[in-house]
Amino acid sequence: MSTIALSAQIYYMGRWKLDFGILKRIYLALKGELLQPSRPMYMDRMVLLLLAGLVNLSLAVFGVVTRPKDFASYLLSIFIVNLLLYTTFYIIMKLRSKERILPQTLLYILSAVVVWAFAFYFFQARLTTWELTAARSRELNRECLLLDFYDEHDIWHFLSAVGLFLCYMILLSLDDDLVKIPRNKIPVF
DSSP: OHHHHHHHHHHTTTOSOOSTTHHHHHHHHHHHHHHSOOOOSSHHHHHHHHHHHHHHHHHHHHHHHHOOSOHHHHHHHHHHHHHHHHHHHHHHHHHHTTOOOOHHHHHHHHHHHHHHHHHHHHHTTOOOOSSSOHHHHHTTOOOOOBTTTBOHHHHHHHHHHHHHHHHHHHHHHTTGGGTTSOGGGSOOO
C-alpha cells in the first residue's frame, strides 16, 4: 500500500495529498477512469514507476518465499536497490527532458558503477553472520586481503561507503547544468 501511495506522490509530483480523503479521491479517479479511459499524462514517468514497483514487489515476494535468515542484509539490499533505482530514474528523466549531464557528474556515475560492482563482489563473500556467537562467527574469517589487516567484509564496508558517497555526489551535481536557467523554466520530474 505504501508503494502505491509513494508512486502516486512521485507521479503527480507532490500534488497528490495523503490524508483521510485519499480513499474517496482514489474511488472517484478510478470511477472516472473506468467510464472514460485515457492515456497517462506522463507516460515515461508511469513506465519507470511501474518498473520500480515491480522490482520492489519482486524483492518483497523473494523475501516472503525465501525468508532470508540474515534480515539485515536483505533490508540493506532493498535500500541499495531503491537508491540505484531512484538515481537511474532521475538520470533517465533528465535525458528525456533533453538536459545535459556535465563531465564531472559523468565521472561520478562511472566511478559509482565500478565501485558498486566491486562492493557487491565483496558483499557476496558472507564472512559474518549475526546468528552465531562472536567466537563462532570469528571461525568464518578468512585471510586478510588488504594491508594484512582487512578482510573481505571490511573491504565491503569501505567500498559501499564510497559507493554511497558517489551516488549522493551524482544526485548533488546532476543539476549543475541548470544553474543559469530560471526555476520556472526547469522541468519537474
